[in-house]
Amino acid sequence: MMLARNRFIFLVVVAAVLAIVSLSAQFLHLIPVAPVSDERPLGKSRKRVNPVPHTEPPEPDPIYEAHAYCNTPSRTELAWEGHSPAGYKLLSVQVMIRHGDRYPLYAIPKTKRPTIDCTLVPSRRPSHPQLAAFISHMTHAGRGRWDSVLGSLPRFPTHHACEMGELTQTGVVQHLRNGEILRTVYIKRHKLLPADWSSWQLYVESTGKSRTLQSGLALLYGLLPEFDWTKLVLRHQWSTLFCGSSCDCPIRNQYLEEEQRRQYKLRVADTLLDRTYVDMARTVGVPTRQLRAANPIDSLLCHFCHNLTFPCTAQGCLTMEQFAVIKRQQMEDERDRQQRGLYLRYALLAAHPFLNRTAARMLRVADGRQEELFALFSAHDVTMAPVLSAHSV
Template sequence: MARLKRRRLKIILVLFVIIILLYVYYENEYGSELMKQSVYRNDLEKISEKILFKGVQDKNLHFQNKSATSSLGVLKYCNFPNPDSLKEDTHHVQLNIQGYTLQQVHVMIRHGDRTPLHTIADRPNPRISCKFSKKEKHAHWIVGKFISKMQNEEAEENFEFLNPYPNQPYCRQSYLTPQGAVQELLNGLKAKYKYIDQLDLFRQSFSERKVIAKSTVYPRTFQSATAFMFGFLSDFNVRVKIHKARTDFCSERDSGLVCQCPGLSNYAKPQNNMRKMSKFTQEAIMNFKHKVARIFHMDVREINSLTHIFDALMVRACHGLPLPCNKEKKSCVNRKMLDTLWSLINTDLQHNYLYNENNLKASHLKFHPLLVEMYSRMKNYTKRSSTTKFVLYSGHDITMTPFLTLLGIFDGKWAPYASTLFLELYSKKEESKIHYYLKIIYNGVDKTKDLKFCRGSEMCKFKYFEQFVNSHLEKIELNDYDSECFS
């Protein structure tokens, strides 16, 4: 009996030692890789405590070190949930549009915070929990209400029975995180405060038939749409059906145009961007690639895209995790490199979408059907042949950026997580006639005056928008849509 006990004890000790060795190996291989860079980690912990789910207006609160304020641009990309900002833009809404009546709203959103699509040098990305934390659950009453409701909801048949919200031990690759769901819940709630509570969009007669929601087929966009619509319609006990859509949101039924456009291939090969870039920028890109290659012992030719590196790094920056080091822990990615990467990526975006003629034409051609759909819905409403009041398009950065480019308001920066673009249709009675006007809001900033076709007006005449829809292809030296696609 004593011998059996000793044998069991030995087995337990051996298993304990194996577990310890495995833990040490894991920590050495993939663990806290920036222990020596405690300043960065502490700064991000402060972000989690002071910004995440609390909201901060003091720009210096992101980083206590004044020399590090350049990191603000990177962290704005994270777009931390901020419940305190919910009503800051709504208290003065009436003053900006006094005398006008809101009639219809279109909103395009980029999905919320997600896990990465890419890795660096095949190193595993950190695992992110897909369960709502206590902090997230108590961030705002809408979050708890959303979780309780979704727990009893069935998976969406129209989207291959996807779960309507993040609810797994860990998020899979490129899946929406609970933080991303909170972002979209708050976006929807902010839209509710403005359009329903203050501007009475539904005229006290809400009906599901007045709302349309579309999403691309990916879990992150579907769950973002679900969260946004829950926040927006939180006063109504409804769950609006979400319709599948292409990444360019072209709908032959809603636009009257054919979506398959073979002529797009004529602009698929971008012109040589590097000729447009300064020698300094070209050298900066190559120097950055070489620096990353040295850290991770890679061949620089393996680094095809800076955006892939950025994608793998931002999950750490947006979740307060240490930036990665090489296996020897002798060289690490630091905050300055992240700032440099952000700057280089935006420079590349500007050249791709603003200075590359082929990409510029492709943006106008590819998103023409969506523009026509939005215009047609507005036009039908002005003719009283439609009762649609609100349309949601839940997409990606590759949806948002070219559409902003088409409108002429792309700011040259990668669209943050949970970005929003609102197109608002208003009416005003003047001399016994009803006139219609358009406003466009991007990430909370009124961009109407920046639209060239609005001619500097804060309330853009709807006829100016109509002229733009009919002429934007010609102005960029394209033929009409059908001719470009099929001739």
């Protein structure tokens, strides 16, 4: 269907690395660029200092990719957000985000969990000028209208010792900055929402995890500082695929099983990866199978992104070289996945309900019917991956 010349509808998707990507290939990408000092403090320190690369290496580099994944808030790089062909007008924006930086979901057996404080402290880095105001505003969340599942969740992280999967201060700051960027483009430049916006003009939906809800609230606050809680309706999405009432799809599950078999075959054929897991298991003193099941890359990424030394035992420490081997295999898996195309078949079916619902909303706006002008969906990696893959991103 062709839209009228003066109607430009823009679908924005935020990728797993928190890049904001649209269907028209406009994007925003945040990567760590601020150099970190190599000077070591006197005395013993558990802090590891990682030099941050400034330019992309000529060949795929696992450590560079890990830095990009960390997405530590530093300098923002803008691209084509809000740009449109001459004669077109922006009518609505649909945003899907992956939650911000979180504490690991898995623990490496017989090692100390990473020591991270998940309370929000504006004076602690990384921070944001609006962080203190965000914390204060969240204390009035009871004025909003909440689906029951979301209403019982905390509005921001509060534990001094992070719980498994809890959003960190870095994660909150990431989305405050994303919201601030979207505010500059869509509120200030395009005047998408009026100052006296109404409830029907804003749509917010989140899964039932505190990290997704809190990430969505952080982005929303960056977009609309001091927003009116009484106008806000927060809706719960029970499925991580955001498929609503259209989740039953046996062939989709079959494609996913085929993709998982491809992943497994690629991993078992990687002898360097296997030797690395054997060495790591020997270091921590557990069977190799148990270490693999603990998904150690999840915890190691947390250590890496927060500049913490990797876990140690009496037998030694896990190393950067071992970390790089696992990251390298993940990069090879991604290349093989794109070449084989098995995941794409799954992704097209997995993303279809959400994209179909989004397209219907956009068409209603194009037809001039009363519809949300800004829709925000706060989700997970497993949500973003099929949506992006379905658009060849």
